Amino acid sequence: MHRHPAAPAHPPRDEDHGHGLADDLPRLLALAAPRRRVLSWLATVAGSAALGGCGGGGSSDTVDTSTSTTTTGTSGSSGSGSSSTGTTTTTSGSCIADPQETAGPYPADGTNTASGSTSDVLTAAGIVRSDIRSSFLGSTNIAQGVPVVLTLTLVDTNASCAPLAGYAIYLWHCDRAGNYSLYTAASESYLRGVQVSDSAGQVTFTTIFPGCYAGRWPHIHFEVFASQAAATTGRNAVLISQLALPSAVCSAVYPAATGYSASVGNFAGVSLSGDNVFGDNTAAQLAAMTPSFSGSVSDGYTASATIGIAR
Structure with a gap:
């Protein structure tokens, strides 16, 4: 059997070893140089990859100037049941979807009765008007009180607060004594009216500051319809809600104004x-839901509010 020679007990000595450090140093440096070049190349490649991942192909001096829009959900419950509203924020402002609320017992929108018969002022001639202080069904009496010019702006909270044109808004509220026309003031039809939003989504009503009756915070009712043609019954409304009157204005009007x-x-x-x-x-x-007011008891007030609808 052929046998391989046995491995030496120790590795062979370098034949050139023994010439001293002066002779070995150049060789050691020569062997180390390629390794340094490899390490340097690897570091360069790794650095380039890292920069490529961070830069996304763009210059580090690039600034993002795009407009952002965010939508957040806010859960809450309304007087007629729970509701969910969304807040849309843009660089120019924000708007929130108004919650659905009860129309209350005195809507005169065809959904309930008054004096034993269905009351629907929405189908009456003359309901589309800006100045709602006078009665227009039989009586022509004018509701007395502190004048208010109220501008409402209707916006779409799902379209960056874009104005909603061509929508009908039906608005009603009690008189200064806390009575509602066609119900507790049965012979009157004042303080009710419909307006259609213009290209800016706005409607304006001339009315009076409502009184406060027992058990309710002072308020104004409204219903929104997708068009004037749809504004024939409250059942067609895309939004039924209310506006809360500011406490400071209530505290100024009630003790000082007649009636x-x-x-x-x-x-x-x-x-x-x-x-x-x-x-x-x-x-x-x-x-x-709280309009902003400016003015005085003696001169009257102008007020405004934004009504948000998630279309």
Whole structure:
């Protein structure tokens, strides 16, 4: 059998070893140089890959100037059941979808009865009007009180707060004594009217500051319809809600203006947090549902609010 020679007990010595450090140093440096070049190349490749991953192909001096739009959900419950609202924020502002609320017992929109018969003022001639202070069905009496010119802007919260043109808004509220026309003031038809939104999504009503009756925070009712043709019954409304009147204006009007004496005591007995409509709304909803006012008791007020609908 052929045998391989046995492996030496120790590796062979370098035949050239023994010439001293002066002779070995150049060889060691020569062997190390290629390794340094490889390490340097690997570092360069790794650095380039890292820069490519961070830069996304663009210059590090590039600034993102795009406009962002964010939508957040806010859950809350309205006076007629729970609701979910969305807040849309853009670089130019924000809007929130108004919650659905009850129309209350005095809508005169064809959904209930008054004096034993169905009351639907929406089908009456003359309901489309801006100045709603006078009655227009039989009586022509004018509701007395502190004048208010109220502008409402209708926007789409699902389209960056874009204005909604061509929509009909039906608005109604009580008089300064807390009575509603066609119901507790049965012979009157004042303080009710319909307007159609213009290209800016706006409607304007000339009315009076409502009184405060027992058990409710001072408020204004409204219904929104997709068109004037659809505004024939409350069942067609895309939104039924209410506006809360600012506490500071109520406190200024009720003690000082003629005809509001009953409102002083009634207002002292109510609160937003305890109201059966506004009490369960979020802070953002209440802010949107409260019009901004400017003016005085003696000169009257101008007011405005934005109504958001998620279309």
